[in-house]
Amino acid sequence: MDEIINFRTVHEYNLFNNNETLHPLVSVVDLDKAEPRMFRRLQYDFYIIFLKKIHCGDLRYGLNTYDYEEGTLIFLAPGQIIGESKDEYYQPQGTAIVFHPDLLLGTALGKKIADFTFFSYAVNEALHLSEQERNTILDCFLKIQYELKHSIDKHTKTLIVSNIELFLNYCERFYDRQFITRDNVNRGVLERFEQLLNNYFSGEKPYTLGLPQVNHFADELHLSANYFGDIVKKETGKSAQEYIQNKIIEIAKDKIFEAKKTISEIAYELGFKYPQHFSRLFKQRVGFTPNQYRNLN
Template sequence: MHNIADPTNFVCECNRAFHKETLHPLVSLIDMSAPCVGSQVKTDCYAVVFKHRAADSEKYGRRYYDYSDGTLLFVTPSKKVDLATADGKMLIFHPTLIMYTPLGARLKEFSFFKYRPEESLHISCCEEKVINRCLGCISDELCWGIDEYSKTIICNNIELLLNYCRRFYTRQFITRHNVNVEAIDELDRLIDNYFTSGQAAAHGLPTAGRFAPRLGMSAEYVNDMLKNETGKTVCEYVQLRRIQLAKEFLMASDRSVGDISALLGFSTAGCFATVFKKITGCTPEEYRRN
């Protein structure tokens, strides 16, 4: 791995690794087909890595139902970036660049920065043209030189790029609908087992992070996949599954409402009744009678 000597000046060091002139100390767009010193770097920047028709795209999660014209990876500071890309580009920008900007305020919305490499974005030819156009605008602005407008224009163009990536990820969730349904079926089994085994009583409501490793996914990917398929967050979806289990217990067993409430992790029977009525329109007792 190529070690960066001065982590506070990563952009400049990374440019030197690719024998590239530094046009801005906080952001750079690098042609990764250029000769490079080393094969990996540990960055203190955000990175968007574009691989054009990568031969190793399966390493990044591409399957037969995905596009194959290019692959995009998103990296957060402190993560390693693979530089062994024969044909591609890498946009790096330091967190300082986006501080106190609209992009900085919105960055958490771009949850794909926390996805695993196997959850990368695989794009079509048309989508690739859009990505290259956005990167071209960033490159043009870097070549323009630094003035009072540079930060705003660069950040706006990075935000536009990320907005398009968000759109393309939504499209990828659509083309992966069938496998997503299978993953959600498995998630249902994991959630149901969590509640019926009494874990909710001991640990409370589960988060995406509890189930993500069992699904072979990152917690952020599970959240986004579920939101795209069902319109619900993991928290909302778990709550609905919990109430569905409550219905089944009420109809198929003689357990008391208090016992069901405790098993499903509600703090009190009153809390259970309130949530149950909010979702179903009736109390647990009324549901059992009817």
């Protein structure tokens, strides 16, 4: 198995890239200062966002290469592995902002960092920036860099974290723009999702796999679960899980009219392990138990 280089601290990553450490928990890293190095698999114990400025193939996520372009942002959460090992050298270029989870302790951003789902996006899901958006991002980096170079005082942590949060909020806005500009692609994803759902219930998968899961369809569509969920949410106003449950209820209503089938048989056909779980969900969504709904109709 290929060796994984693990960076436990921000200081270790700064040393690796010939950058000075101005703060132990956060850094804006100029990757142009790094020496040419061999391709290796890398893991970080902190958040890291790359701003790539040229097309290159130096980083891989999982088994797939990111499509880098001018002004492309790639987000990694602590523990993720990126890169590949091969006997070739490359020159890192661009900028990275890195911050340790400990920086966020006791802050408002610490409580909402999990809401920025793009840290779990993967293949073909990087954020591609317009020139104006790129300038906005660079301005955020400059503000953070200014605070890092400023003498540390009681305001330092608050201002650094506030500027990181501002940067992430801008990224969320720019991702919303990207979802809109790729509307045709997203609609295609939704159409394929609907087809996969129909195929799921028309075959044996409810018996073999149980209730359909969001991860299953994300894998089928070659998307990360978070990116897939965000597409469904922006296109339909519902979470992917809610969309699946709506489909379950829709099919269940049809099956309930088949008088020869018991409610338990219907539950098992839909993938429920226990009929009472089906009855509970049905009542939550419809307002009646399956038996009550059958009698009413």
